[in-house]
Amino acid sequence: MDDRQRDILEDLSGLLAGEVRGDAPTLAIYASDASLYQIRPLAVAFPKNVRDVSLLARFAADEDVPLVPRGAGTGIAGQAIGAGIVVDFSRHMREVEWVGPDSVRVQPGVVRDRLNEFLRPYGRHFAPDPSNSALTTVGGMLGVDAAGSHSVRVGSVRDHVQSIEVVLPGGEIVELGNEPLDLLRTPPPALEGNGDGGGPAAVRRNLVSRLAAILSENEQLIADRQPPLVRNCAGYFLRGVLADGHVDFPRLLVGSEGTLGLFTAATLHTSPLPQHRAVGLFLFGELESAVHAVRLIARRQPSACDLLDRRLLTLAREAEPRFAQLISPAAEAALIVEVTGYDDAQAAGALRQVVSDVRRSHPDVAVPAEATSAAEAEFLWSLPGTVVPLLTRLKGSTRPMPFVEDVAVPPEALHEFLVEAQKVFQRHRVTATLYSHAAAGQVHLRPFLTPAQAREGHMLREIAADLYRVVFAIGGTISGEHGDGLARTSFLKDQYGPLYDVFREVKDLFDPHNLLNPGKIISDVPDLTEHALRPPPLAEPKGVEAGDVEFSSVEPPLVELQLRWTPAELAAEAARCNGCGVCRTQSPDLRMCPFFHLEPSEEASPRAKANVTRHRLSGTLSPEEFASPEMKRIANLCFNCKQCRLECPSNVDIPQMMIEAKAAHVAAHGQRRADWILSRAHSFGALGCSAAFAANWVVGSPVGRWLLQELFGIHRLRKLPLFARRSFLRSAGRNLLRTPRPESRPKAAIYFVDHYANFHDPELARAFVAILKHNRVPVHVPPEQTASGMAMISAGDLDAARELALENLRVLADFAREGHAIVCTEPAAALCLKHEYPMLLDHSDVDVVAERTIEAGAFLLGLHEEGRLRTDFQPLDLDVAYHTPCHLKALEAGTPLARLLSLIPELRLHRIEKGCSGMAGAFGLTKQNFATSVRLGWELIEHMRGDGLHAGATECSSCKFQMEQGTAVPTLHPLKLLALSYGLMPEIALKLKSSTKKLVVT
Secondary structure: OOHHHHHHHHHHHOOOOOEEEOOHHHHHHOOEOOOOEEOOOOEEEEOOOHHHHHHHHHHHHHHOOOEEEEOOOOOOOOOOOOOOEEEEOOOOOOOEEEEOOOEEEEOOOOEHHHHHHHHHHHOEEOOOOOOOOOOOEHHHHHHHOOOOOOHHHHOOHHHHEEEEEEEOOOOOEEEEOEEEHHHHOOOOOOOOOOOOOOHHHHHHHHHHHHHHHHHHHOHHHHHHHOOOOOOOOOOOOOOOOEEOOEEEHHHHHOOOOOOOOEEEEEEEEOEEOOOOEEEEEEEEOOHHHHHHHHHHHHOOOOOEEEEEEHHHHHHHHHHOHHHHHHOOOOOOEEEEEEEEOOOHHHHHHHHHHHHHHHHHHOOOOEEEEEEOOHHHHHHHHHHHHHHHHHHHHOOOOOEEOOOEEEEEOOHHHHHHHHHHHHHHHHHOOOOEEEEEEHHHOEEEEEEEEOHHHHHOHHHHHHHHHHHHHHHHHOOOEOOOOOOOHHHHHHHHHHHHOOHHHHHHHHHHHHOOOOOEOOOOOOOOOOOHHHOOEOOOOOOOOOOOOEOOEOOOOOOOOOOOOOOOOOHHHHHHHHHOOOOOOHHHOOOOOOOOOHHHHHOOOHHHOHHHHHHHHHHHHHOOOOHHHHOOHHHHHHHOOOOOOOHHHHHOOOOOOHHHHHHHHHHHHHHHHOOOHHHHHHOOHHHHHHHHHHOHHHHHHHHHOHHHHHHHHHHHOEOOOOOEOOOOOOOHHHHOOHHHHOOOOOOOOOOOEEEEOHHHHHHHOHHHHHHHHHHHHHOOOOEEOOOOOOOOOHHHHHHOOHHHHHHHHHHHHHHHHHHHHOOOEEEEOOHHHHHHHHHHHHHHOOOOOHHHHHHHEEEHHHHHHHHHHOOOOOOOOOOOOEEEEEEOOHHHHHOOOOOHHHHHHOOOOOEEEEEEOOOOOOOOHHHHHEOOOHHHHHHHOHHHHHHHOOOOOOEEEOOOHHHHHHHHOOOOOOEEOHHHHHHHHHOOOHHHHHHHOOOOOOOEOO
C-alpha cells in the first residue's frame, strides 16, 4: 500500500457511515468485472447513504481522485473498473424507498428481479428486461440504458425513468427530472446553505440553462448524427432531451455510465404485469431462413423475437433435457417469438397467425412448441438466459470474446449486416457465435479467439474497426444496450464525428475535472483495447493443456501449492471464470453461494475468489498478502459446499481455490483453537464413547455447554449429538469384519462409516447393514478405517488431512482394485473420497478408490434399477420433509434415497427447497459462526417448525443438526426410514417421537 492509498483510507474511514477498504485482496477483487479488462483501483468504498456518496464526491474533488461507480459488475464493456476509488452501490444502497400507483422509488443497488418480486403483489413490474436481470442492479441498468428481448415493445430503461437523484463531482445532491425552461424565468431562491453555489435549486437552474444552450446550438447536428433508426446507447443520448419547453435530464443521464453524476436514487415508471401472451419456438435448417422470417414476423408486431445460432442451440440441448427433446440436432437457427393479446384466446390466435405466415414462406420450418400458459411461456423464454452464459463451456482452445457484442442495426438491414459481418470474420480467420433481439435489430456477436490472440489488443481493434465500418455504413450503432465502457469508447468519434465534440461539452458541464468514471465515453486514448486486458494464465510444460485453455509462455512465479495441481493448472482454472457474475444470483432457484444469498457483497461472490487467485498467480498479489488476515476473511466466506462449482456456467472449482488459500493461512499463522478442535472431532470420538456418561452430561447440560463454549468455542445453544456407549466399529460382529475374497460374487459393499455413524449414531450404520443383508448384498466393514478428514480439508489443515487420507487409502485400495464398491452413508465422506483425495494426494491408489466410491443411496438405487432391490415395504403413515444436502447435490447423482422413500406406501414425502442448511460440518458449531449459520438455514429451520410434520429426513448429519435446531420434530437419515419400513428395525419408530431435549439432537 503506497502513501496515497494510506492517506485515502485514513481520511475516508472517519467520514463515511459505510466502509472503505484498500487491502490487497479487496483491490484484486475489484480490479475486474465481467469484461476482458483489469485495472487495480486505489481503494473501494461502500457507501450506506446519499450523504456518504456526497462526502466521497467532495473528497474526490479536493484530492483529485477519480470515482468509479459500480453495481453488480456484470457489464461486459468494462464500465465498472478504473484506477480511482471504486464506489460499490450494491452492498448497502439496495432499498425500495416507496411504491406509488404507477411508479417506484429505488436506490441504485436494488437488483432488477428483486425489485419486480417486490412489485408483484402490486400487480406492477419494471419492464426493461436485460438478459442478466437476476444479477444486474437498477443503477447498472440506468448507467447503460439497458434493454433486453422485449425492447421492441417496452423500449429501454430511458423510457421508464421519471427522475434521478444525482451527486455531482463537488458533492452537490440534486434531483433531476423533466425540468421546464420556465424555471429560468423565475427569480432564483435564496442560498440554501450548502456553501457551493446556492444549493440544489441553483445547481438545477445552472444545469438547465447551460445544457439547453448546448442542445439548442447543436440541434441540427444532433438530428443528423442521432437519427431515430435503431436502439442506441452509444455516447450521450441527446436527441429529444430538449423538447416542448423542457430539458429531460433522465433521457440524457440514463446511459451516461456514471460519467456525469453518481446516481443515488431514481423514480421509475412501472407497468401492469403482462397477463396474456403466447410464445412459439421456430427451428430452421439455415440461418438465412431464420433472418428472412424475422421480417415476416415483425409485421405482426411481436412483443419479442430473439434469434439464436447453432452453437447456442447445442448448449441448450446439453443443459436441459426438455430442450433436448424440443430442439433437433439438425437445426441451424431458432427464433423465439412472443405475442400478446387482451386475453389468452387473442394471444393464442396472434401466435397462430405468426406460425401460418412463417410456414407459408418457409415450409420446412419446425415449430416444436407453442406455449400459451404462463409456465410454458416462461420455460421457452428461459432458453436465451440459460444458454448464453454457457458459452464459456464450449470446448477447444478458442473462447468467445465479448468485445463487439452490442451492435444494433435497422431491423430491415439485419440480413445485410450478418452477411457482411461474416465476411469480416472470414478475413480475420475467426468464427463468431450469434444471439440477437432480432425484431429490434440488436445483435450480440462473440468472435472465437485464443487467449494469445485476445492478448494482442491490435487484433481486437482490427476486428472491431472492420465490423464497425459495416455498422456505420448501414446506419447502425456500436452500442445497442450494453454501453461503451473500455471496449467501445475509442470508436465513438468514428460513429459520431463532430457530435463527439458536443459530448465533450456535456461532460465538461457536469464533470469539468474529469473525475467521474474517466476514460468512459469521453477519452483521448486512441485505443483502449490494447491496455488493461486481463493477464494470461501461466505457462505449462509443452504439450500439456488444462481445461482446454491455451497457455502463454510466461514463466510461473515461485508459488507453493498444497493441493495436487501446478501453478499453471490453477491459473487455468481461475482463468475459466469470465466474471459473468452468475454467482451473484439471489434467485431461490439456485443455491450457488449461501454466503452471497445471506449478504450480497462482492467479496462473498465466488468470482471474487477466482479473481484473488488469479492475482496471486500473476504476481500482483504477494504470498504474504495471499496468507493475510484480509485474505482469510474472504476465504472464510466459503465453507466448501460445492454449489458454486456445480451451478457456475463454467464449473470453476472455487472451493478448491479457497482450500488452497486457507492452507496458505494455516501454514503461515496456524489455526484458531476452535477450528483445530472441531476439525479433529473424530479424534475425540473414542474418548467420548469410553466416557459416554460424563461426555453426554456435558453435551446435554447447560453448565456443560457453557464450559464447551468457553473452552472449545462450541456455541452453547447448538444442538449436538450424544456419544454412543460403544462405537459401531468396536461393536461390529465378526461377519462384518471378515475380509471378502477377491473372487467372491456378488461383490461386497465395503462400508466406509466415517465418524458420525461410528461414534454418535451406530443405529444408522446398523440400519444400512441390515438393508444390505435384507437385499442379499455382502457387506464388509474394514476395522482399520478412520474418518474421511473432510472437516480438516475444509479448514485448510491439509497436512493432518493427508495422514487420514493415506491411512484410508491403505485400507480401501485393495478392495477398490478388486471391484468392490466403497459405500458411504455420509455424503461428505463420499465427496471427500471421490473429489478431495485426488486433489490432496499424489498417490497411485487415489484414483481407483475415488472411482469405486459411491454414496449409499446411489448404491441402493442402482440395485433397484437392476431389479435386485426388494420392495417389500410396510406402510408408514407419515408426513416427512426431505432436505437435499449440498454435498449430495455435488455428487451429481440426484436424490436416490428420496426416490426410494417414495416407494414406501402411505409415506408422504415433502421436498424442502430452501437452499443450503448453513451448517457445513464444523462451521455451524462454533460460537463465532453460530448466528451466521442459523441465518443461512433459517428458512429450513422455519419449515421444520411448521405444523403437520412427523419427521424430517436428510442424508447429512450436520444438516440434521440444523433441521432440529429450535424444534421438537426429529430428523432421521432416510436409511432408517427404509429399515423401519422393511420391518428390520422396529425400534426406530421410537425416534419419530417429538424430542424434549433442547440441546441434543435425536
